Structures are given as C-alpha cells and as structure tokens.
Amino acid sequence: MNEELEIFLEDCDDQLQMMENALVAMEKESVTEEDIGAIFRAVHTIKGSAGMFGFDQIVAFTHTGENLFDKIRQGEIEINREMVSLFLLCKDHVEKLIEAAVDDEPLSSDDKANGEELTAALNVYINGKSVKKEEVVALENSVDEAALSWHISIRFNKDFFTTGMSINAIFKFLDGMGKVLKNLAITDNIPLLEELDPMLPYIGFELLFLGASSKEEIIDVFEFIKDDVDLIIFLSDEEGSYETLCKQRNEERLQALLIETEFTTVDSFTQELHEAETTVVVETTQEEAAPTIKKKTSSSLRVDSNKIDKLINYMSEIVIANSKILSLVSSEDEEEENSELHEAANSMKELLEHVRDGIMDIRMVQVGESFNKYNRIVNDTAKKIGKDIEFVISGGDTELDKTVVERISDPLVHMLRNSIDHGIELPQERVASGKSAKGRVDLRAYPDSGSIVIEIEDNGKGLDRDKILEKAIANGLVNKNNNLSDEDIYKLIFEAGLSTAEKVSDISGRGVGMDVVRRNIEDLRGTIEIASELGKGSKITIRLPLTLAIIDGFLVQVGETKYIIPLENIKECIELTPKEEQNMGDNEFINLRGEMLPLLNVRTLLNEKESLTKRKNIVIVYFGKKSVGLLVDELLGEYQTVIKSLGEVFDNLVGVSGGSILGSGEIALIFDIPRLIELKSRVVE
Amino acid sequence: MLIENIKEITIYEVQTLKTLFLDAIKESKEIILDMATVGKIDMVGIQLLISFVKTAQSKNIQLRLQNIPESILQQIELSRCETPLGLT
Numbered sequence: 001m002n003e004e005l006e007i008f009l010e011d012c013d014d015q016l017q018m019m020e021n022a023l024v025a026m027e028k029e030s031v032t033e034e035d036i037g038a039i040f041r042a043v044h045t046i047k048g049s050a051g052m053f054g055f056d057q058i059v060a061f062t063h064t065g066e067n068l069f070d071k072i073r074q075g076e077i078e079i080n081r082e083m084v085s086l087f088l089l090c091k092d093h094v095e096k097l098i099e100a101a102v103d104d105e106p107l108s109s110d111d112k113a114n115g116e117e118l119t120a121a122l123n124v125y126i127n128g129k130s131v132k133k134e135e136v137v138a139l140e141n142s143v144d145e146a147a148l149s150w151h152i153s154i155r156f157n158k159d160f161f162t163t164g165m166s167i168n169a170i171f172k173f174l175d176g177m178g179k180v181l182k183n184l185a186i187t188d189n190i191p192l193l194e195e196l197d198p199m200l201p202y203i204g205f206e207l208l209f210l211g212a213s214s215k216e217e218i219i220d221v222f223e224f225i226k227d228d229v230d231l232i233i234f235l236s237d238e239e240g241s242y243e244t245l246c247k248q249r250n251e252e253r254l255q256a257l258l259i260e261t262e263f264t265t266v267d268s269f270t271q272e273l274h275e276a277e278t279t280v281v282v283e284t285t286q287e288e289a290a291p292t293i294k295k296k297t298s299s300s301l302r303v304d305s306n307k308i309d310k311l312i313n314y315m316s317e318i319v320i321a322n323s324k325i326l327s328l329v330s331s332e333d334e335e336e337e338n339s340e341l342h343e344a345a346n347s348m349k350e351l352l353e354h355v356r357d358g359i360m361d362i363r364m365v366q367v368g369e370s371f372n373k374y375n376r377i378v379n380d381t382a383k384k385i386g387k388d389i390e391f392v393i394s395g396g397d398t399e400l401d402k403t404v405v406e407r408i409s410d411p412l413v414h415m416l417r418n419s420i421d422h423g424i425e426l427p428q429e430r431v432a433s434g435k436s437a438k439g440r441v442d443l444r445a446y447p448d449s450g451s452i453v454i455e456i457e458d459n460g461k462g463l464d465r466d467k468i469l470e471k472a473i474a475n476g477l478v479n480k481n482n483n484l485s486d487e488d489i490y491k492l493i494f495e496a497g498l499s500t501a502e503k504v505s506d507i508s509g510r511g512v513g514m515d516v517v518r519r520n521i522e523d524l525r526g527t528i529e530i531a532s533e534l535g536k537g538s539k540i541t542i543r544l545p546l547t548l549a550i551i552d553g554f555l556v557q558v559g560e561t562k563y564i565i566p567l568e569n570i571k572e573c574i575e576l577t578p579k580e581e582q583n584m585g586d587n588e589f590i591n592l593r594g595e596m597l598p599l600l601n602v603r604t605l606l607n608e609k610e611s612l613t614k615r616k617n618i619v620i621v622y623f624g625k626k627s628v629g630l631l632v633d634e635l636l637g638e639y640q641t642v643i644k645s646l647g648e649v650f651d652n653l654v655g656v657s658g659g660s661i662l663g664s665g666e667i668a669l670i671f672d673i674p675r676l677i678e679l680k681s682r683v684v685e
Numbered sequence: 686m687l688i689e690n691i692k693e694i695t696i697y698e699v700q701t702l703k704t705l706f707l708d709a710i711k712e713s714k715e716i717i718l719d720m721a722t723v724g725k726i727d728m729v730g731i732q733l734l735i736s737f738v739k740t741a742q743s744k745n746i747q748l749r750l751q752n753i754p755e756s757i758l759q760q761i762e763l764s765r766c767e768t769p770l771g772l773t
Binding site (some may be wrong): 164 | 707729733735736739743763766
C-alpha cells in the first residue's frame with residue numbers, strides 16, 4: 001500500500017473512532033452539541049478524503065449521512081435512540097466501504113444490499129421528519145461566497161507516478177469545489193520516445209479555477225500528494241503574477257502558450273522572458289564578481305516554513321538549556337568571584353536573545369499582503385447583492401506571525417462577508433435612514449500592548465440586541481431571566497446554535513460559522529469582542545498574540561509553586577504593605593492612586609499553601625482596557641520561557657495557558673492573563 | 686502497421702508499450718493504433734501516447750489513433766490532452 005493510502009486509512013480510522021465514541025456517549029448519556037458537531041465533522045472529513053482518491057461509493061454513502069447530520073446539527077431534526085443505532089450501523093458500513101476501496105475489491109453483495117438499506121433508512125429521516133424551521137436571525141453567512149479566480153500551476157516531482165495518485169481525480173474534485181474554467185496540459189517537456197523514461201512525469205498543467213476557496217483550501221486538495229507536486233497558486237488578476245510564474249517555471253514556451261490560450265495577455269508581461277531570466281542571479285560577496293552582476297537581484301529567499309518551525313523547536317530547547325546554565329552560574333559560590341563565567345553566560349544569553357528574535361522575525365509577515373486580497377472579495381460580494389461599499393484597509397504594514405496570518409484569513413473573510421451582507425444596508429435603505437448611500441467597511445490592524453489588534457468596523461445597521469436575545473432564548477442558549485450585558489448578548493452570535501450555514505456543497509461551506517470563527521481565534525490564544533450600536537454600525541475587535549512559541553515572562557512565587565506572567569501583560573509591580581492589607585479587609589480590591597483596582601488572590605484561586613515569606617506583592621496586569629492586580633508572594637524577576645502544553649487533562653484549567661521547565665528543573669505554570677481578567681470581571685459583575 | 690489488442694495503457698504496461706511503439710516506428714511509415722480493446726488508461730499512459738505522437742511527427746510517420754472507447758476518451762479529455770494527442 002502506498003503512503004498516501006496509509007495516511008488516508010489512518011485518518012479514516014481516527015475519524016471513525018471519534019464518531020463511535022461520540023455515538024456511544026450519546027447512547028449512554030445525553031446528546032450534546034459537541035458530539036453532534038464532532039460526528040458531522042468526522043463524516044465530512046471522510047467524505048472529503050475519499051473524494052480525493054476517487055472512492056465514489058464512500059462519497060455517495062457518507063454524503064447521505066452528512067446530510068442527515070447536518071439537519072440534526074441545525075436543529076431541523078431531533079436525534080433519537082433509533083437514529084444513534086442506525087448511525088452505529090452506518091459507521092460499520094463505512095468501515096467496510098473503506099476496506100473494499102483500499103483493497104481495490106468490489107463490495108460483497110450482502111454488504112451492497114446492506115448499504116442500500118442504510119441509505120434508505122437515512123433518507124427516511126432526511127425527508128420525513130423535517131420540521132419547519134423558524135426564521136433565521138440576520139447574522140449567518142447567507143452570502144453565497146463570492147468566487148475568486150485562481151491560477152493553479154502544477155508540475156510533478158519525479159516520484160509522482162509511483163504514488164499511484166490520479167491527477168484526474170484532483171481535477172474532478174476541483175470541479176466539484178468550484179469550476180475549472182481552463183485546463184492547459186503542458187506537454188512541451190515530454191521527450192521523444194527514445195529519451196522517454198515512461199515512469200517520470202514530464203507533463204504539467206496550468207489551471208484557471210473559479211471558486212469561493214482560499215488558497216489554503218486549494219492547497220488542501222493536494223494534501224495527499226503535496227510532497228510530489230510543485231504548485232504555484234495565485235489570484236489570476238494579481239498584477240505581474242503571470243510574469244512571476246513564467247520566471248519561476250522557466251519554461252521556454254510557457255509565456256507564449258499562456259497568451260495563446262488566453263490565460264493572460266501580452267500586456268501583462270513588462271519585459272521579455274529571456275531578459276527576466278538574467279536578473280535571477282544570486283548575489284555574491286566576492287568583490288571581483290560584484291560589479292558585473294546586475295544590482296537588481298531579488299533580496300528574498302523562499303524557505304520551506306517547516307525548516308523554520310524546526311529551528312524554532314531547537315531554539316526553544318536552547319532557551320531552556322540556557323536558563324539552566326544561567327541558574328547554575330548564579331548559584332555558584334559567589335565568593336569565588338567567577339566573574340568570567342558570569343560574563344560569558346550573560347553574553348551568551350544576550351546573543352541567544354538576538355538569535356531568537358531573528359528566527360521569530362523570519363516568521364513575521366506584513367498583514368497587508370493578505371489584507372489586499374480581501375478587496376476583491378468585498379467588491380464581488382457587494383456587487384452581487386447590490387450594495388455600494390467603500391472598503392478601507394489601514395495598518396497593512398503591521399507584522400504578525402505567518403501561521404497566525406494564515407489561520408486568521410478564513411475567519412476574517414467570513415466576518416467581512418457578514419459585515420457586507422448583514423451589516424451594510426442597501427443604498428435605498430441607507431438614504432432613507434439619512435445615511436450616505438455608500439456604506440463603509442474598515443479593516444484595521446495595529447499593535448497594542450504586546451498583541452496585535454485587528455478590527456472590522458462597518459457603518460451599517462448594527463446588531464439587533466433584542467432579536468439575538470430572542471433567538472438565543474428560543475434555542476435554549478440562555479435563560480429567559482438572564483442578566484446579560486449588551487456585550488455578552490452580541491457575543492452570542494459566536495455560539496454554535498445561533499449560526500447556521502446555508503450553503504451545501506461537496507467540499508465545504510457547511511463548517512464555517514461564527515462559532516468556528518471564534519474557535520479559530522481562541523486556538524491562536526486570541527480574543528474577540530463586538531461593539532455595536534443599532535442603526536450606526538458594529539465593530540469586531542480581535543486581539544492576537546504576536547508569537548506562539550516563546551515569551552518573555554516574569555517569574556513569581558505563590559506558596560510553593562512558581563508562576564510565569566507574560567511580561568507584555570504587566571503594567572507595574574507594587575508591594576502590598578501590611579497597612580494597606582489592613583485597609584483592604586475582606587474586599588477584593590485596593591485603592592491604587594485614587595482608582596479602584598480589582599485584586600485576584602492567586603492563593604485562593606489555585607489553592608496554594610501559605611506564604612513562605614512575609615511580604616506580599618501585587619503584579620498589575622492588563623489586557624485591552626482592563627486591569628487586574630494579581631496577589632502573589634514573591635517576585636523572582638524576568639524569565640525567558642518556552643510555552644509547553646500541559647496536555648489534554650488540563651485543557652479546561654482556566655487561567656493557565658501552559659507550563660515551562662525552569663533551569664532548576666522545576667515546573668512553572670504560565671498564566672493566561674486575558675482569561676484571568678475575564679474570570680475576575682465576571683466574578684465582580 | 687497495425688497495433689492492436691492492447692488491454693491497458695497504464696503504469697504497469699508503459700515499459701512494454703514503449704518498446705512496442707519504438708519498434709513500430711523503426712519498421713513502418715504508417716502506424717495505426719487501434720484502441721478498441723483498451724480498458725484502462727492513466728496519466729503515465731497518456732504521457733507515453735503524447736510522446737509517441739510527437740516522435741511520429743518528428744519522423745514524418747503517419748500515426749492514427751482509432752476506435753478510442755468512450756471511457757478512455759473521457760480520461761483523456763479530463764486532463765485536456767486531446768490536442769497534444771491530435772484528437773481534435
């Protein structure tokens with residue numbers, strides 16, 4: 001079996017196991033929304049992967065299952081015990097289908113009949129018990145995604161044919177995902193028979209693909225052959241993109257072919273191809289060579305991001321090892337005055353900091369590049385639904401970790417579409433309510449207190465607080481007698497139950513709702529807030545951490561445990577004098593220069609033992625506009641640290657984002673300041 | 686010269702077929718490849734056919750592909766190789 005099939009099998013096994021666990025849990029206990037979501041995603045994933053391998057039987061069967069689960073997820077059909085049992089049978093059947101497909105053997109007639117029966121049973125539920133759905137709050141993504149025109153250039157690495165993957169299956173798959181408008185087989189490189197090694201791929205393809213997919217989604221299609229294809233993907237209307245393509249491919253007739261087949265026009269090439277080639281010369285430092293080489297060399301270098309990730313991993317380990325050295329050095333007998341060792345260790349630390357910053361910096365990209373591609377999405381979406389919108393981007397030069405930029409892209413697109421579809425009114429409505437006919441959507445990015453803030457603001461009709469609340473109560477998300485602030489109510493739009501996707505396609509469009517947006521952002525350790533005024537507009541504020549792996553922290557001690565507070569969140573440290581403590585009494589706040597500062601006692605929060613020292617300190621931390629004082633025992637000083645996950649068991653531990661190994665071998669917990677502040681403000685309210 | 690009775694033009698057969706095609710080119714100035722019996726084709730096979738067509742052209746040999754089954758034609762069309770194969 002080849003590698004790709006093995007990955008497919010493993011993946012399916014995982015998904016099926018997950019599905020079974022969820023189903024069994026449903027049988028035993030109550031049905032939770034998470035379980036339903038998990039099963040839906042599992043079915044959806046299996047369908048997607050099977051589609052890529054051209055296993056049509058699996059696709060057809062899982063599609064029916066997916067449809068039913070989609071309806072369950074949307075609340076159209078209520079799940080019952082019979083259905084759970086039926087799904088368990090379906091799961092077994094999918095297993096058989098996968099087995100047969102992978103072994104390339106036909107299904108036994110018994111299994112075939114069984115499959116038909118199951119499909120019929122699923123269809124009974126899908127068609128029969130559908131209840132009328134209430135009106136949907138005007139929040140969801142009802143905009144049919146505006147399609148983008150992507151150019152996909154495909155070449156194969158030498159082992160491609162031996163993987164056994166069919167490129168035709170991928171073409172078919174793309175055609176289901178969107179529309180392959182043009183497909184040009186590049187056959188110039190196929191040699192005459194005498195020189196042909198039939199096992200080597202000489203052929204290539206240039207595709208023009210129209211679809212509402214992001215670049216990442218397209219790359220995902222090639223997931224199973226990603227090591228064996230050489231892809232170049234870009235928006236076909238990007239300026240100079242075809243010229244870059246021809247340069248990169250460096251194939252003699254490609255430019256002419258692309259013009260001939262109307263992928264692009266002659267005008268899009270500013271210079272002749274052969275001239276362009278000469279500029280791709282690597283700059284050398286040798287003096288004698290320098291004057292003859294054109295100055296116009298490109299200063300950027302394309303590096304596989306995995307290599308950088310590897311470097312970061314090593315760097316993380318070095319940081320830990322170095323803090324061990326530092327603590328050993330400082331614990332050395334001070335009388336010995338081993339100042340040279342001291343000095344060496346310190347300069348090592350400084351150098352390492354530079355290297356670390358340098359590596360992190362490689363990963364930083366300007367957000368502007370990815371922001372600009374939203375222009376098109378906004379324009380197309382607006383045009384499609386007859387709205388006139390001015391889209392303003394600011395802060396495009398703000399830098400953010402590449403992974404973060406990539407992962408934030410889909411949520412941003414989703415939120416922009418929501419703003420356009422549900423936020424901005426139609427021109428006539430706007431005029432009627434005394435606004436200018438042209439709506440405005442702002443996309444801003446700027447750094448703020450160690451994080452990056454991204455804002456999406458529109459001057460549309462704003463969120464209807466009452467309508468959201470009404471819908472949330474109807475869905476059982478909140479109690480009728482609630483005491484929610486406006487902000488809390490707006491946040492409800494990120495709940496799974498309030499968001500229902502409407503578009504159903506072979507690939508996607510079902511998964512991404514506002515709940516997924518929120519989850520994506522939380523996965524990046526970010527937060528999301530909404531402010532809105534009825535009739536005037538809404539503003540969504542996303543806060544993201546600058547980097548993901550290493551942070552500068554401040555080490556404190558409470559009882560017997562050491563904790564790390566991210567330095568970027570610290571405003572100041574003050575001592576809690578006995579007098580103030582007395583003043584404070586049982587109150588959980590202090591008077592800080594005339595302002596009330598809520599205090600969070602880490603000892604009581606985390607059940608720490610009594611203090612080893614008499615002094616008490618307050619570390620004032622802030623995130624966004626809120627500040628809280630953390631009551632701790634000892635301040636131990638600055639500490640560079642690597643965030644390590646605590647593992648699944650501690651996933652639900654509020655206020656702690658991870659752990660770190662100190663130089664001494666001790667473990668310190670890293671505070672998740674945004675969550676702690678949220679926790680505290682909830683208690684106060 | 687007539688080449689026929691080929692069952693599949695796939696990765697498993699391309700080496701043999703390459704030799705067969707090369708021999709044909711040496712022997713004849715007019716080749717007909719009858720594909721009526723072909724049940725399977727893949728990209729490796731399509732690539733071999735393109736090379737065959739190219740080679741024939743370069744040597745001024747007349748090569749005709751005939752009786753291409755519908756399913757095989759579909760595969761060829763999906764990867765838009767009908768033009769390089771001279772089928773349009």
